[in-house]
Amino acid sequence: MPAVSLPDATGHFDRFGGKFVPEALYAALQQLEEAFVAANADPAFKTELDELLADYTGRPSPVTEARRFSEHAGGATILLKREDLNHTGSHKINNVLGQALLTRRMGKTRVIAETGAGQHGVATATAAALFGLECRVYMGKVDTERQALNVARMRLLGAEVIAVDSGTQTLKDAMNDAMRDWVASVDNTHYLIGSVAGPHPFPMIVREFQRVISTEARAQVLARYGRLPDAVAACVGGGSNALGIFADFIPDTEVGLYGFEAGGEGVDTGRHAATISAGEVGVLHGMRTFVLQNADGQTSESHSISAGLDYPGVGPEHAWLAKTGRASYEPITDSEAMDAFRLLTETEGIMPAIESAHAVAGALKLGRRLTEQGVEKPLILVNLSGRGDKDVDTAIEWFHVDTHGDSSTGAAQ
Amino acid sequence: MTGRRFAEIRAQGRGALVGYLPVGYPDVPISLAAMRALTGEGDAPGVDLVEIGMPYSDPVMDGATIQKAGTRALQRGVRTADVFAAVGAVAATGTPAVVMIYWNLVERYGADAFARDLKNAGGAGLITPDLTPDEAQEWFEASDAHGLDRIFLVSPSSTDDRLARTVSSCRGWVYATSLMGVTGTRTQTSSLAPALVRRIRTLDPEAMVGVGLGVSNGAQAREVAEFADAVIVGSALLNPLLTADDAGRPEDLSGLRTVVADLAAGVRSGTSLASQGLSGS
Numbered sequence A: 001m002p003a004v005s006l007p008d009a010t011g012h013f014d015r016f017g018g019k020f021v022p023e024a025l026y027a028a029l030q031q032l033e034e035a036f037v038a039a040n041a042d043p044a045f046k047t048e049l050d051e052l053l054a055d056y057t058g059r060p061s062p063v064t065e066a067r068r069f070s071e072h073a074g075g076a077t078i079l080l081k082r083e084d085l086n087h088t089g090s091h092k093i094n095n096v097l098g099q100a101l102l103t104r105r106m107g108k109t110r111v112i113a114e115t116g117a118g119q120h121g122v123a124t125a126t127a128a129a130l131f132g133l134e135c136r137v138y139m140g141k142v143d144t145e146r147q148a149l150n151v152a153r154m155r156l157l158g159a160e161v162i163a164v165d166s167g168t169q170t171l172k173d174a175m176n177d178a179m180r181d182w183v184a185s186v187d188n189t190h191y192l193i194g195s196v197a198g199p200h201p202f203p204m205i206v207r208e209f210q211r212v213i214s215t216e217a218r219a220q221v222l223a224r225y226g227r228l229p230d231a232v233a234a235c236v237g238g239g240s241n242a243l244g245i246f247a248d249f250i251p252d253t254e255v256g257l258y259g260f261e262a263g264g265e266g267v268d269t270g271r272h273a274a275t276i277s278a279g280e281v282g283v284l285h286g287m288r289t290f291v292l293q294n295a296d297g298q299t300s301e302s303h304s305i306s307a308g309l310d311y312p313g314v315g316p317e318h319a320w321l322a323k324t325g326r327a328s329y330e331p332i333t334d335s336e337a338m339d340a341f342r343l344l345t346e347t348e349g350i351m352p353a354i355e356s357a358h359a360v361a362g363a364l365k366l367g368r369r370l371t372e373q374g375v376e377k378p379l380i381l382v383n384l385s386g387r388g389d390k391d392v393d394t395a396i397e398w399f400h401v402d403t404h405g406d407s408s409t410g411a412a413q
Numbered sequence B: 001m002t003g004r005r006f007a008e009i010r011a012q013g014r015g016a017l018v019g020y021l022p023v024g025y026p027d028v029p030i031s032l033a034a035m036r037a038l039t040g041e042g043d044a045p046g047v048d049l050v051e052i053g054m055p056y057s058d059p060v061m062d063g064a065t066i067q068k069a070g071t072r073a074l075q076r077g078v079r080t081a082d083v084f085a086a087v088g089a090v091a092a093t094g095t096p097a098v099v100m101i102y103w104n105l106v107e108r109y110g111a112d113a114f115a116r117d118l119k120n121a122g123g124a125g126l127i128t129p130d131l132t133p134d135e136a137q138e139w140f141e142a143s144d145a146h147g148l149d150r151i152f153l154v155s156p157s158s159t160d161d162r163l164a165r166t167v168s169s170c171r172g173w174v175y176a177t178s179l180m181g182v183t184g185t186r187t188q189t190s191s192l193a194p195a196l197v198r199r200i201r202t203l204d205p206e207a208m209v210g211v212g213l214g215v216s217n218g219a220q221a222r223e224v225a226e227f228a229d230a231v232i233v234g235s236a237l238l239n240p241l242l243t244a245d246d247a248g249r250p251e252d253l254s255g256l257r258t259v260v261a262d263l264a265a266g267v268r269s270g271t272s273l274a275s276q277g278l279s280g281s
Helices: A023-040 A043-057 A092-105 A119-131 A141-146 A148-156 A171-185 A202-210 A212-225 A240-249 A316-324 A334-348 A354-372 A389-399 B002-011 B028-038 B064-075 B082-091 B103-109 B111-120 B137-145 B160-169 B193-203 B218-225 B235-246 B254-269
Strands: A063-065 A077-082 A110-115 A134-140 A160-164 A189-191 A231-236 A256-264 A280-284 A287-291 A327-333 A379-384 B016-022 B049-053 B097-100 B125-127 B149-151 B174-177 B209-212 B230-233
Touching: A023 A043, A023 A092, A023 A171, A023 A202, A023 B160, A043 A092, A063 A212, A077 A212, A077 A354, A092 A110, A092 A119, A092 A189, A092 A202, A092 A240, A110 A119, A110 A171, A119 A134, A119 A148, A134 A141, A134 A171, A141 A148, A141 A160, A148 A160, A148 A389, A160 A171, A171 A189, A202 A212, A202 A240, A202 A316, A212 A240, A212 A379, A231 A240, A231 A354, A240 A256, A240 A316, A240 A379, A256 A316, A256 A334, A256 A354, A280 B103, A287 A316, A316 A327, A327 A334, A327 A354, A334 A354, A334 A389, A354 A379, A354 A389, B002 B016, B002 B049, B002 B149, B016 B028, B016 B064, B016 B209, B016 B235, B016 B254, B028 B049, B028 B082, B028 B254, B049 B082, B064 B235, B082 B097, B082 B111, B103 B111, B111 B137, B125 B137, B137 B149, B160 B193, B174 B193, B193 B209, B218 B230, B218 B254, B230 B235, B230 B254, B235 B254
Parallel strands: A077 A379, A110 A134, A110 A189, A134 A160, A231 A256, A231 A379, A256 A327, B016 B049, B016 B230, B049 B097, B097 B125, B125 B149, B174 B209, B209 B230
Antiparallel strands: A063 A077, A280 A287
């Protein structure tokens, strides 16, 4: 793994990041940082992780040129980094396997996790099964209802799923409950955070375990096209898949980095999760970052059709990338994301997770815009962070898909 | 300020009692009445320091009881500025008040403005559950400028280095969380607390130490007062308010008064070990 320049020694990306946590967790954060630094310097750790990523996850994931889909992108060529093909169906497994190895190195026997869409929960439950760890996943009650399939998967994998009914009953409240659990269980338990969010060192560790996405993709694009992409696009909730595909491109200043946030029903309606586009600097879940909050600093409720993006904060490195201008962040509405979900499915036979569909929708807009700006045949690399199987129920409802009749297309507009 | 108060009480041969209630629950006016009830009415003894909690949307240090009250208080419209009214109401009784608040709310208000308004309302200091000295530069400056106590938390898991740094960063007293966990009542007092208090005293023999988390009744308060300067009670005081609210009698403070009387008697019934060295002076 390349040298880590930021965060600084105290976990800050300039003014963002840090550790705003109860004192009880400091010792565990310190232990985790030390374990990570030691593992990073240990060739045996890297070998074991690389073997798992190859033989268990199925890496490297391919880059697919989306030819028919690209016809809708204003002359751009859209490339899909296929994290949807990973074991468990998303990029989440990359980080989970790394942290599971760290858990074992720290001598801990239990993992807890928060999950929104359930992808991180499923990945954590999977690794727990593989490593023989006890596992509990906290999930907002609202999310357990809209992602019932993933709840069943986690339970079949042997994990205990807790439906969190406090607060807004979504991802942020799941994270609160996971932190409360950790305060009481830190002796034998690792909190396996799934995003580049939370107190230091989590944003750094998760980024480094997701970096493999951009390391592979950069080499794959260079090998096939003889040049770097003009733009890299990803959806951003907490932001782990985005930092994964941004990481190795950050020094390539000629490559535009674009994060697409959940615009929900529209940023001007107030019902969205576009944290960087519409939030203000504050402290949430142990980090200083952009937060959707009211005038008093109480966290606002976020809204998105995608449970995985329905989060009122964002990883501190994204806040920093936005502030420095290295990356740009824009909202994509529910309806734009669902249109892209359908278009990609119908033109490529690839059904994206609704989270990833935000990036796909963003790439469509970006392709048209770059072409208008005079960029010739722009090459846009999109992180297809997960597959859409879990979202079929949502799609059935959104598109009024006929599941009972004998219509040959199975769909009605 | 509050530390000197604890020392005076210790000199009387007992531990101090700190009572926590959130502002705005069951509503703002009743919460102020409840805090006055905490301080003791008439001849009845009450708490020696009121810890006024500010409800927050994401209270990671709090268990189910305080979360429930906080969520309801926010739904019923409590605002950060209501804290200052509560501080004023408590200060008017002659019992000192400190505020327990999550950092984003202070940062949003402005650390210096918050410190100024807290001081003007008659407040003595701040307890910051999710702000440690590591991230507290702004709070050091504001609390110095306005002469406020700053009470940081220490934990059984704190390393010696961190313990030393945190204890020396505190002004007033040190909040020792007695166990690894969040707020809420427990059936037994923690076995980890006495060792933690000893570690703090070894570092700084003059440090005043309050012990919180899990204390439910007078007997437990008495046990903790045997080795700590102050006993902090929260959820046990809030439970009767939740019961009254659920029964449709939110203004009924009788259950709260009963708990206060039991706790106040508890800290007065023991022989404070801490006081023994002072008993001849």
